[in-house]
Amino acid sequence: MDGFEGNDGVILVAATNRPDVLDPALLRPGRFDRRVVVDRPDVKGREGILKVHTRTIPMSDDVDLSVVARGTPGFAGADLANLVNEAALAAARVDKKKVDMVDFNYAKDKVLMGAERKSMVMSDEEKRVTAYHEGGHALIASFEEHTDPLHKVTIIPRGRALGLTQQLPLEDKYTYSKEYIEAELAVMMGGRLAEEVCIGRITTGASNDFEKATEMAKRMVCEWGMSELGPMSFGRPEGEVFLGRDFSRQPDYSEDTARKIDDEVNRIVVASYQRGKKIIIEHRAALEEIAKVLLEKESLDGEEIYAIIKRITGHEVAKRPPVKPEPPKPTAPATAATRADEGLAPATGSLVPVPV
Numbered sequence: 422m423d424g425f426e427g428n429d430g431v432i433l434v435a436a437t438n439r440p441d442v443l444d445p446a447l448l449r450p451g452r453f454d455r456r457v458v459v460d461r462p463d464v465k466g467r468e469g470i471l472k473v474h475t476r477t478i479p480m481s482d483d484v485d486l487s488v489v490a491r492g493t494p495g496f497a498g499a500d501l502a503n504l505v506n507e508a509a510l511a512a513a514r515v516d517k518k519k520v521d522m523v524d525f526n527y528a529k530d531k532v533l534m535g536a537e538r539k540s541m542v543m544s545d546e547e548k549r550v551t552a553y554h555e556g557g558h559a560l561i562a563s564f565e566e567h568t569d570p571l572h573k574v575t576i577i578p579r580g581r582a583l584g585l586t587q588q589l590p591l592e593d594k595y596t597y598s599k600e601y602i603e604a605e606l607a608v609m610m611g612g613r614l615a616e617e618v619c620i621g622r623i624t625t626g627a628s629n630d631f632e633k634a635t636e637m638a639k640r641m642v643c644e645w646g647m648s649e650l651g652p653m654s655f656g657r658p659e660g661e662v663f664l665g666r667d668f669s670r671q672p673d674y675s676e677d678t679a680r681k682i683d684d685e686v687n688r689i690v691v692a693s694y695q696r697g698k699k700i701i702i703e704h705r706a707a708l709e710e711i712a713k714v715l716l717e718k719e720s721l722d723g724e725e726i727y728a729i730i731k732r733i734t735g736h737e738v739a740k741r742p743p744v745k746p747e748p749p750k751p752t753a754p755a756t757a758a759t760r761a762d763e764g765l766a767p768a769t770g771s772l773v774p775v776p777v
């Protein structure tokens with residue numbers, strides 16, 4: 422960057438996905454005039470990206486890209502490109518002349534949850550346990566008020582997972598409330614709880630749930646000030662570390678505080694377990710029915726789960742999955758500052774298929 426006169430008319434543009442390990446010399450005042458944070462696209466951005474990628478693809482009239490954009494919160498540009506590609510492949514596989522909405526829905530599930538592995542052989546008992554496990558997640562997600570709506574529950578193995586319960590937020594989220602996090606924690610406990618209560622035998626299937634829950638509880642205490650230790654930040658957030666200097670960071674708190682943090686994390690996780698347990702025990706009949714129908718049909722969408730719950734318990738779930746077209750809501754443009762404060766990563770509509 423040396424050697425240019427102030428009036429040379431040279432514009433230098435650079436991009437990085439590791440701003441945290443840039444040489445501070447590069448960031449001195451006057452080196453770069455503008456810093457543009459490119460975050461995941463919001464709903465308008467996703468629609469625009471979809472338009473670009475579908476330009477050369479013959480599309481049926483029923484495809485509404487604004488609906489696809491609304492149903493894909495958290496998708497980055499590459500995910501959307503992948504989604505369009507998968508939809509086109511799905512259409513081509515059955516010799517369709519045009520890509521329609523069915524293909525887009527199929528592609529969304531594939532990108533969100535990984536490809537189905539229908540060839541994988543599971544024993545009947547394993548299937549039964551998985552149906553209860555996923556049913557448990559789905560039941561709590563339906564009864565907890567502050568969770569994201571259910572998108573799909575399946576016991577068809579996808580990727581590394583034996584079954585999946587997928588929730589999708591109704592709109593783009595940049596911050597998360599304590600109520601939301603606590604409710605999601607309870608949902609994570611749902612799998613193990615269903616095994617425990619309905620089958621009376623626990624399996625290793627919940628390991629990933631516990632890992633995520635513990636991680637989230639830790640962030641509640643250490644980053645978000647959402648615990649009884651008060652509005653404090655403990656230690657540096659680890660962020661996305663895969664190289665660079667972040668490894669050697671020392672915790673900036675005493676051993677005594679470390680013990681308190683452990684206790685607090687433990688308290689939060691156990692509380693969410695108890696909270697989930699109440700729902701599972703109270704609505705066990707609905708859970709039994711969900712598991713039964715899951716075993717028959719293997720995949721259920723959110724509406725179908727809600728219908729079962731209504732039939733068995735009379736409870737009407739108010740949250741609806743983001744599939745129906747609705748008038749676009751004005752989304753407040755998030756500033757770089759609010760985005761940097763973003764709560765959970767990955768969000769629930771995470772693109773990493775995780776075994777649940």
Ligand code: ZN
Pocket residue numbers: 554558609612613626627630776777
């Ligand atoms: Zn699970």
